[in-house]
Every structure is written in C-alpha cells, then in structure tokens.
Amino acid sequence: MTLLIKNAIIVNADKMYLKPQDILLEKGQIAKIAASISPQGSLAAQDKHKIVDASGKLVFPGLIDLHVHLRQPGREDKETVETGSRSAAKGGFTSIMSMPNTTPVTDNAMIVEGIIKEAKRVGLVNVYPVGAITRGQLGKELTDMAELKAAGCKALSDDGKCVESSQIMRLALEYAKMIELLLIQHCQDHTLTAGGVINEGYHSMILGLKGDPGIAETVIVARDIELAHYLKTRVHLAHMSLKRSVELIRFAKSQGIQVTAEACPHHFTLTDEAVKGFDTSTKVNPPLRSAEDVAAIREGLKDGTIDCIVTDHAPHTKEDKETGFDTAPFGMIGLETSVGLTMTELVHKKVLTLEQMADRMSAAPARIAGLENKGKIVEGFDADITIIDPDKEWEVRVEDFWSKSKNSPFVGRKLKGRVEVTICGGKITYQV
Amino acid sequence: MTNWKRRDLLDLQSLDKEEIELILETAKSFRQVSTRDVKKVPALRGKTVALLFYEASTRTRVSFELAAKRLSADVINISSTSSSSTKGESILDTALNLEAMNVDMIVVRHYSSGVPNILSQHLKAGVINAGDGCREHPTQALLDIFTVKEKLGSVAGRNITIVGDILHSRVARSNIWGFKKLGANVTVCGPSTLMPRCVKDFGVEVSYDLEASMKKSDCVIVLRLQKERQQDSFLPSLREYAKLFGLSQTKLDKASKDLLIMHPGPTNRGVEIGADVADGSQSVILEQVTNGLAIRMAVLYLLLGTKE
Numbered sequence: 001m002t003l004l005i006k007n008a009i010i011v012n013a014d015k016m017y018l019k020p021q022d023i024l025l026e027k028g029q030i031a032k033i034a035a036s037i038s039p040q041g042s043l044a045a046q047d048k049h050k051i052v053d054a055s056g057k058l059v060f061p062g063l064i065d066l067h068v069h070l071r072q073p074g075r076e077d078k079e080t081v082e083t084g085s086r087s088a089a090k091g092g093f094t095s096i097m098s099m100p101n102t103t104p105v106t107d108n109a110m111i112v113e114g115i116i117k118e119a120k121r122v123g124l125v126n127v128y129p130v131g132a133i134t135r136g137q138l139g140k141e142l143t144d145m146a147e148l149k150a151a152g153c154k155a156l157s158d159d160g161k162c163v164e165s166s167q168i169m170r171l172a173l174e175y176a177k178m179i180e181l182l183l184i185q186h187c188q189d190h191t192l193t194a195g196g197v198i199n200e201g202y203h204s205m206i207l208g209l210k211g212d213p214g215i216a217e218t219v220i221v222a223r224d225i226e227l228a229h230y231l232k233t234r235v236h237l238a239h240m241s242l243k244r245s246v247e248l249i250r251f252a253k254s255q256g257i258q259v260t261a262e263a264c265p266h267h268f269t270l271t272d273e274a275v276k277g278f279d280t281s282t283k284v285n286p287p288l289r290s291a292e293d294v295a296a297i298r299e300g301l302k303d304g305t306i307d308c309i310v311t312d313h314a315p316h317t318k319e320d321k322e323t324g325f326d327t328a329p330f331g332m333i334g335l336e337t338s339v340g341l342t343m344t345e346l347v348h349k350k351v352l353t354l355e356q357m358a359d360r361m362s363a364a365p366a367r368i369a370g371l372e373n374k375g376k377i378v379e380g381f382d383a384d385i386t387i388i389d390p391d392k393e394w395e396v397r398v399e400d401f402w403s404k405s406k407n408s409p410f411v412g413r414k415l416k417g418r419v420e421v422t423i424c425g426g427k428i429t430y431q432v
Numbered sequence: 433m434t435n436w437k438r439r440d441l442l443d444l445q446s447l448d449k450e451e452i453e454l455i456l457e458t459a460k461s462f463r464q465v466s467t468r469d470v471k472k473v474p475a476l477r478g479k480t481v482a483l484l485f486y487e488a489s490t491r492t493r494v495s496f497e498l499a500a501k502r503l504s505a506d507v508i509n510i511s512s513t514s515s516s517s518t519k520g521e522s523i524l525d526t527a528l529n530l531e532a533m534n535v536d537m538i539v540v541r542h543y544s545s546g547v548p549n550i551l552s553q554h555l556k557a558g559v560i561n562a563g564d565g566c567r568e569h570p571t572q573a574l575l576d577i578f579t580v581k582e583k584l585g586s587v588a589g590r591n592i593t594i595v596g597d598i599l600h601s602r603v604a605r606s607n608i609w610g611f612k613k614l615g616a617n618v619t620v621c622g623p624s625t626l627m628p629r630c631v632k633d634f635g636v637e638v639s640y641d642l643e644a645s646m647k648k649s650d651c652v653i654v655l656r657l658q659k660e661r662q663q664d665s666f667l668p669s670l671r672e673y674a675k676l677f678g679l680s681q682t683k684l685d686k687a688s689k690d691l692l693i694m695h696p697g698p699t700n701r702g703v704e705i706g707a708d709v710a711d712g713s714q715s716v717i718l719e720q721v722t723n724g725l726a727i728r729m730a731v732l733y734l735l736l737g738t739k740e
Binding site (some may be wrong): 201202203237277278322323324327 | 597
C-alpha cells in the first residue's frame with residue numbers, strides 16, 4: 001500500500017517546514033520526504049485515491065490521545081472500540097490510550113488483548129489499553145503489571161478513581177519503575193471531594209450544588225510529586241484542572257522531579273459558569289474551574305509545564321445524562337472537538353505555536369507513553385499523519401458526531417481549524 | 433397585572449424587584465379570602481394543579497394545596513413514594529405524563545438542585561419550584577419578605593440576619609436574593625463549616641457571633657438544623673451548636689424588644705431555637721404560615737389566572 005501526500009507544509013514539534021514537501025508512505029512507514037516526488041510504480045497510474053493533495057493545509061504527525069474511555073467491555077451502549085475508533089479517526093487521532101474503568105475492569109492481560117484484537121479488526125486507530133494499577137480499581141492489591149505490559153499496555157492507571165492509599169501508590173510506583181512502565185494518576189482525594197459535582201465556588205453556591213474543592217486534586221498532585229521525588233521515578237498526572245496544580249508541577253520540574261502532566265480542551269476553554277443552566281453535559285470530573293484556572297492551564301501548556309493535551313473522551317448515553325445534575329455521570333466526549341478547540345483557543349489566540357501544538361498533541365504524548373517511531377514526520381517513522389485546515393470554520397453539531405454518544409457542551413459552538421484527512425499506518429482512516 | 437409575563441416561578445434569582453413587589457401586593461389582596469366564612473374564589477376554576485413532591489413536606493405541600501383549592505383549581509397530589517418513580521420512571525417522564533393529561537401547573541419539590549429548571553425546559557405547563565436541593569425555595573422567601581414588610585412596614589434598609597446551616601439551605605439562598613433585591617442588608621451567621629466558601633460574593637455580611645448580629649438586626653430568620661450534619665462532622669455536637677448559634681431566650685433578652693423572630697419550620701426546639709422564643713411575643717412563626725398561603729395563592733393566580 002502506497003500513498004503520496006503532495007504539497008505538505010509539515011509541522012513537527014521541533015521544526016515547521018516553510019516550503020511544501022511531498023511525503024511518500026510505503027508499507028506503513030514514511031518512506032521518503034522530498035521537495036517533489038513523482039508518482040512511480042502503482043502510483044504512476046494516477047490513481048487519485050492514492051494521492052492526497054495537502055495544498056493550503058498543515059500536515060501534522062498523527063495525533064495521540066493518552067486519555068480516552070472506549071467503554072468496551074461493559075458499556076457498549078455508550079461507546080465501543082469500533083465507534084470510538086471512528087470518532088478518534090474523525091478527530092485526527094492515530095493512536096489512543098483507552099482507560100481501564102470498563103466492566104469488568106481492564107486489570108488482566110486477557111481484557112487488554114481482547115481490546116487490542118478488536119481495535120486491529122476495526123483498523124482505524126492504534127489502541128493501547130491502559131491497565132489498572134490495582135485489581136478491580138479497588139486501591140488494595142497491585143495488578144500483574146509485567147503481564148499487562150507484555151500484553152500491550154504502555155501505561156497503567158486507576159483512572160476514574162485515584163490510588164488514594166499513599167502506601168499502595170508508593171509500592172505501585174516502585175514496582176512500575178522496575179518494569180519500566182508509566183503510571184498515570186487520577187488526582188482526587190474523594191474524602192475531600194465529598195460528593196461534589198461542580199467546582200466549589202460562587203457558582204456551586206448559587207446553584208445549590210455540592211462543590212468539589214480544588215484541594216481534592218492538589219493534595220494528591222503534591223503527594224505524588226513527593227513520591228516520585230523520593231522513589232526517583234516518574235509519574236504522569238491526568239487531566240490537570242487548577243492553577244495551583246500547574247504551580248506545583250512547575251516547581252517539581254524545576255527540581256528535576258520526573259513528573260509529566262496532561263490537560264483537556266474543556267479545562268482550557270470553559271469555566272464553571274457553563275453549569276448555570278444545569279446542562280449535564282458540563283458535568284465532568286475534575287469539574288470545570290474558574291477563569292483564573294483556565295488561564296493557568298493555558299499558560300502551563302504554553303511553557304510546557306503541562307506536557308500534553310488529552311481529551312478524556314467520556315461517552316455517556318442520553319438516558320444516563322438526562323437525570324438531575326446530582327445523579328448524572330461525569331464526563332463529556334472530546335475526540336472530535338479537540339483539534340478545533342486547540343486551534344481556536346490556543347493556536348489562533350497565540351497561546352501555542354503550530355510547532356507547540358504538534359508537540360502537545362503528538363510528540364510529547366508519544367514520548368511520555370514510549371510509543372516508538374511515532375510523534376514526528378520523519379523518514380522511517382510510522383505513516384501516521386493528520387492533515388488540518390487551520391482556517392476552516394465549522395460548527396459543532398450533534399448529528400455530525402461519529403461517537404456513539406453525543407454528550408458535548410460544545411454543541412453549537414463555532415470553531416476554526418478542522419481535521420481534513422487522517423492517515424494511520426499509511427491508510428486513510430478519515431477524509432472530510 | 434399587566435406586567436406579569438412569566439409562566440414559571442423557578443427562583444428569586446431571576447425575578448426583578450417589580451415582580452417581587454407585584455407578588456407581595458397580590459398576596460395582600462388574597463389574604464382576606466382565607467378569613468371569610470366561604471374561603472373560596474373562582475379565579476382558577478377549570479385549572480388543574482399537580483403537586484409533585486419528591487421530598488417530605490407538610491407545610492409547603494398543604495399550603496400549595498389549600499391555595500389552589502381556595503382559588504377553585506383542581507388539585508392532584510403525587511409523592512415520590514406513591515408515584516411510578518418507585519418503578520424507575522424519571523421525574524421528567526412523570527411530568528410529561530401529567531402534561532399529557534392537560535395539567536396546567538406543576539408544583540415540584542425535589543432533592544436535586546435544578547430539577548424545576550430542567551422540567552420547565554421540557555414542559556408547556558407552568559412550573560413552580562417548591563424547593564430544589566440546596567438551591568432555592570422561592571415561595572418561602574416571598575412569604576418571609578411579606579411578613580417582614582407587614583410587621584416592620586418596609587423592607588429597604590432593614591437589617592436581616594439569617595442564622596444556621598447556610599451551606600445547605602435553599603431558604604437562605606432565596607431569602608438572600610429576595611431581600612437584597614428589595615434593598616435590605618443581609619447578614620448570614622453560622623458555623624464556618626456550614627458557610628459556603630464564596631459566601632461574601634453573594635453580597636452579604638458574614639458573622640460567627642449571633643448575639644452581635646442580633647443587636648444590629650431588625651429580623652432574624654432561624655434556619656432548621658438537619659441533625660445529620662453532626663454525623664457528617666460539620667459540627668462537634670448539637671449541644672455546642674445550640675450554645676453558639678441557637679436562638680435562646682438568654683440571647684434574645686440582650687437584643688431589642690422589637691427584633692422579629694422568624695423560622696421556616698419545622699423547628700428543632702432546643703437546638704436552633706428555644707421553645708420559649710418560638711412561642712414568645714417576638715416570634716411570628718405562625719403568621720409566616722398564614723402569609724404563606726396568601727403568597728402561594730398570589731403566585732398561582734399570577735402564573736395561571738391572568739390570561740382570561
């Protein structure tokens with residue numbers, strides 16, 4: 001299988017090409033990059049389907065999302081590996097990591113292998129299941145981490161839940177260090193969250209909804225930074241939502257502590273004011289925070305304190321979401337709006353350069369998860385490519401989502417910057 | 433009645449001063465209906481009001497029921513234990529079914545904040561919030577304001593103290609909105625653990641000293657203390673709460689003889705209010721109940737009765 005991309009303005013994290021290049025993709029790899037490549041062999045037949053003209057567009061390394069919920073096994077009414085893969089491809093993603101809070105929990109090799117097998121059958125995006133840190137995500141016993149790694153996990157997490165016991169987290173980090181596997185912490189002390197459903201602040205008071213205080217996140221951020229420091233190992237902090245978290249991570253990095261962190265588009269776009277109409281699509285964990293926090297997340301992404309952008313794509317059915325605000329489940333879908341929001345809110349507003357966007361959405365996540373030959377457009381790397389029209393304006397519409405679920409607070413929003421073509425392993429997986 | 437346009441009463445947050453005053457004026461004219469020998473007017477004849485209560489209530493439910501009946505509306509009562517909610521039906525489905533039977537007004541009480549707003553987004557029938565979660569209880573605040581106005585002659589410039597569990601109180605929130613819109617000064621008083629973190633952003637004074645606040649006040653609204661708050665560690669003990677924030681006769685003796693004492697009920701006598709205070713000459717707790725009926729008649733009338 002051969003594919004030729006013509007007139008590509010390549011945006012890598014370390015360098016953006018000023019002159020258009022042609023990129024030849026062969027056997028799932030980037031075979032050649034040159035100012036002009038003439039179609040040869042089977043391509044010489046001028047089969048239009050095998051040539052992609054990228055004139056006027058930007059060509060990014062395939063986007064990577066370290067934080068997605070595919071809901072399979074267990075909640076196939078919300079999303080499946082297949083529908084989630086379609087959604088990811090439409091959103092420009094070529095690799096995703098799926099979180100282990102499935103039913104049953106992804107805490108053993110069989111489930112990991114099952115998800116990978118299904119993802120390969122679907123064949124639209126590389127899926128790396130994240131295994132659980134503790135059996136059943138109960139926070140008590142460690143999973144068979146080496147076996148999970150051998151089955152294909154690039155990281156482990158109890159996402160959806162925090163590993164709250166400091167001792168269990170210490171042991172998990174020590175063991176994971178030995179087998180060189182990344183741990184991702186969902187930072188939240190549930191004794192402090194205490195049933196909170198919205199950021200604790202003015203809006204929680206006015207709406208009469210239980211507030212989730214930011215310290216529920218920051219006490220775990222601070223603790224895990226201390227654990228990483230003490231154990232001389234690394235830890236990755238999921239979906240950071242607060243100014244104070246950014247400050248703690250910035251301090252930790254300045255000390256040489258091996259901490260990495262991620263943030264979601266909704267946390268750099270929306271504030272808790274969005275909850276005003278009791279729209280349950282704005283109910284997310286961690287909750288939408290204050291304008292000050294939004295600004296700090298943007299600043300953190302700009303200076304690299306926050307390493308990467310993830311979606312925390314969390315599909316839910318209408319039935320589950322259409323209960324009261326207190327009872328609706330947390331989460332919003334995000335795969336198909338991530339590029340639009342990142343371009344609109346960060347790139348067009350000069351928070352991030354295009355190279356930084358390539359870093360935060362591809363190079364950095366590849367580096368953090370240890371995905372070899374990904375995150376960059378260079379000869380010999382995997383043929384994962386995302387072509388984006390930076391100036392295309394579009395509106396988020398319910399009927400356009402390919403995800404099985406539609407729970408997005410961004411419906412009706414106008415965005416600038418759209419995914420035009422997604423190529424995974426040299427195969428076109430999405431085209432407008 | 434020309435400037436009344438709403439079909440729902442969801443909260444006092446969204447009402448303006450004129451709308452609140454119109455409700456108070458209307459209530460005044462309805463109050464005498466209940467003192468007649470024949471306690472009924474035909475204003476809402478042919479209208480159907482459904483009371484949909486998902487949380488225990490005596491006062492508010494009975495008050496709404498009587499208000500509707502005295503306006504000649506037909507009333508149906510649905511509580512969460514007797515409805516299909518025990519069969520897993522959602523409140524929205526229940527409400528849509530009621531609407532399919534051409535119910536004109538749904539009065540809803542629910543333990544979850546925002547439920548009346550969600551219903552009003554989906555229903556053509558009117559919705560009255562009879563208390564939602566910790567958010568608002570608009571008719572309670574309206575009757576509180578009405579009572580203050582009756583007793584003190586005015587609301588603007590008056591100093592109102594609300595004492596108790598501000599964090600979880602929908603009565604407090606509605607009263608803060610309402611009294612402030614009418615130009616009163618509001619102080620909230622209670623233990624720091626039961627005070628919302630951003631309470632000052634509500635434009636109120638915050639006090640941890642009830643006696644001091646009483647000295648500066650024209651009226652104290654005492655909130656009911658839920659006994660669960662102690663089990664959840666918000667409080668060391670009910671005993672200590674009563675000592676610091678309970679309105680006892682001893683504390684009352686140190687305040688002005690004109691200080692008005694109110695309580696939305698039901699009272700925990702000996703906890704947030706002394707029995708002698710509740711029954712004493714400065715207490716207007718039962719007048720609040722009487723006024724509540726007039727307020728609910730006014731609200732039902734304004735929302736339902738002005739079209740014809």
